[in-house]
Amino acid sequence: MASLLAENLTYSYSAESKPVLNDVSIQLAPGTLTALVGPNGAGKSTLLRLLQGQAKPRKGQVNVDGKPLMGELDQIALMPQRGLLNWNFPITVEGLVSLGRVNHCRSACCELEAALQRVGISELSKRRLDSLSGGQQQKALLAKTLMRPASIFLLDEPCSSLDPPTREQFLIIIRQLADAGLTLFVSSHDWGKSLDAYDKVVALDKTVLASGRPQEVQEKLDSINCMSNNCCA
Numbered sequence: 001m002a003s004l005l006a007e008n009l010t011y012s013y014s015a016e017s018k019p020v021l022n023d024v025s026i027q028l029a030p031g032t033l034t035a036l037v038g039p040n041g042a043g044k045s046t047l048l049r050l051l052q053g054q055a056k057p058r059k060g061q062v063n064v065d066g067k068p069l070m071g072e073l074d075q076i077a078l079m080p081q082r083g084l085l086n087w088n089f090p091i092t093v094e095g096l097v098s099l100g101r102v103n104h105c106r107s108a109c110c111e112l113e114a115a116l117q118r119v120g121i122s123e124l125s126k127r128r129l130d131s132l133s134g135g136q137q138q139k140a141l142l143a144k145t146l147m148r149p150a151s152i153f154l155l156d157e158p159c160s161s162l163d164p165p166t167r168e169q170f171l172i173i174i175r176q177l178a179d180a181g182l183t184l185f186v187s188s189h190d191w192g193k194s195l196d197a198y199d200k201v202v203a204l205d206k207t208v209l210a211s212g213r214p215q216e217v218q219e220k221l222d223s224i225n226c227m228s229n230n231c232c233a
């Protein structure tokens with residue numbers, strides 16, 4: 001089990017441009033499920049990339065288990081937004097999921113079958129990716145991410161494009177993963193009852209607007225115009 005502490009992160013995409021993240025601090029406790037919500041352009045994906053070590057903050061630092069993060073770590077896995085993938089690529093589910101394997105990893109949790117079982121798609125392993133529904137594709141992408149020998153998982157909008165029942169199913173899966181000891185940080189545009197499934201919510205709009213238990217954050221955000229109408233978009 002691993003913990004993550006980000007302190008005072010500031011980031012801009014170039015030296016001349018304005019920061020897209022400003023003085024962002026967050027803490028992820030081991031074995032917890034945390035939601036990251038915020039409007040379009042709030043910096044959610046950027047923050048997840050900083051936390052995984054894909055980009056370096058201009059100010060501030062990320063600590064994993066008390067040690068500064070230097071570059072990408074096997075310990076932290078990022079599931080990208082579905083829009084970044086070519087879903088028509090001719091590959092089977094097991095082919096895609098196997099791509100998540102890290103060569104030197106031999107532990108049982110990283111085995112293909114275990115990853116497929118964890119997200120409940122063992123029976124789809126021989127199917128082509130482009131023959132699956134959006135929800136099944138998202139589960140396959142999660143299974144690929146779970147092949148990493150990581151204990152911290154950053155999921156970028158895994159529930160986008162899923163219908164409400166499939167979202168609920170997905171939430172049950174990620175809740176089980178957290179209950180099994182993994183640390184999950186999940187960006188989302190869902191705002192409302194579905195956040196009750198999380199241990200903690202971080203609301204971001206370039207900086208942290210609110211952070212805490214779902215009910216507390218919801219009450220705080222109810223008074224902020226940009227996040228009204230039960231939706232962060």
Ligand SMILES: Nc1ncnc2c1ncn2[C@@H]1O[C@H](COP(=O)(O)OP(=O)(O)OP(=O)(O)O)[C@@H](O)[C@H]1O
Nearest residue numbers: 013014020038039040041042043044045046047189
């Ligand atoms: N590669 C890039 N170069 C320059 N600016 C970028 C780049 N990627 C993102 N941005 C800018 O950074 C800001 C934050 O974008 P980011 O994608 O992190 O937000 P987000 O909260 O994930 O948005 P969404 O909910 O729409 O996915 C936006 O203003 C965006 O235009």
